[in-house]
Amino acid sequence: MFGSQIKLFRLAGFDVMLDLSWVFIALLVSWTLATGYFPGIYPGLEPLTYWSMGIVGAAGLFLSIILHELSHSLVARRFDIPITGITLFIFGGVAHMAKEPPTARSEFLMAIAGPIASLALSGFFYLMASAALAAGLGDTVAGVAGYLALINLIVAVFNMVPAFPLDGGRVYRAWLWGKLGDLNEATRRASAAGQTFGLILIALGVVSLFSGNVIGGLWWGLIGLFLHTASRASYAQLQAHVLLEAEPVSRLMTKNPVTAPADITLRQLVDNYVYGSFHETFPVMEGERLVGSIGVSDLRGTDSTEWERKKVRDVMHPLSDKNTVTPQENAEAALRLMREGGHSRLMVVEGGKLLGIVALRDIMRLMELKQNLG
Secondary structure, three states, X not given: OOOOEEEEEEEOOEEEEEEOHHHHHHHHHHHHHHHHHHHHXXXXXXXXXXXXXXXXXXXXXXXXXXXXXXXXXXHHHHOOOOEEEEEEXXXXXXXXXXXXXXXXXXXXXXXXXXXXXXXHHHHHHHHHHHHHHHOOOOHHHHHHHHHHHHHHHHHHHHHOOOOOOOHHHHHHHHHHHHHHOOHHHHHHHHHHHHHHHHHHHHHHHHHHHHOOOHHHHHHHHHHHHHHHHHXXXXXXXXXXXXXXXXXXXXXXXXXXXXXXXXXXXXXXXXXXXXXXXXXXXXXXXXXXXXXXXXXHHHHHOOOHHHOOOOEHHHHOEEOOOOOEEOOOOEHHHHHHHHHHHOOOEEEEEEOOEEEEEEEHHHHHHHHHHHHHOO
């Protein structure tokens, strides 16, 4: 879902990340407010004033989204649901859950926290706008505060649409979960509602395009496409959880993998190991000690003219919790680690000893087999 990210700061124990797509939306919001929204409501002000209001308004939206997602994260922490961070991106923000909520009640409380926070912010900014007018501070302060009151109200209302994975969709899933007692079926139904709502937004975007509202049509279409895709992906993620959480890595790993010495050259690695075994990743050994891993992708990132000079230890990934997993860990955790680290293979290690390698294709094959077997 996300591309390049920048860590902004840490808030209440959570890392707040900025996806570079947010830069686009920040510029678009500032431009829209400065050239359209504020001049239409408060005519006669200087262009610099409008741009100042637009930038402050975009910054206020930025803060509002962080607080919205922070409310989810704080409730999640209350129920011991790991949150790996908060990311702001082109369509808003998301708090990254490392696992599903344990109960329907915890799902409901975590989901509803976001809209409640947005409603509270809407009320706060409304009072600020009223106070600014009463104090005679002029249209600039009251205008920005009024905009933030309105946009937070819109965020709260839109997020309560019962379309998964919007907050309202999660509330709907929690209700279904409590009624049916089956998280998988509740997610399937809530995801179907999310996909349907996404298609409706796409259709609305097409109608807007043919009506001459090009910008509005594109945005409705993009939001609908994102929601439709996110709904499907969320259900697929739960399917992976259901199918893989009880499967230990030791069941999937390839034992006694081919290893490469740390002191050989990259040319020797290619000729004697890559072409000799057709494997894509090799654990790296210094004598009997495991020190890291190296893959074909690492060789692609190195100039082939350097292969005669550089050694495996110069290019390898050192042993870390990013490229290793224990044999007792479940396959779902291994899959999540692969996605986060961009790896297709992980070394299975216990007590510093190499036991095997687990590959993405083997995990996906297991999921396929379990789905086919029902």
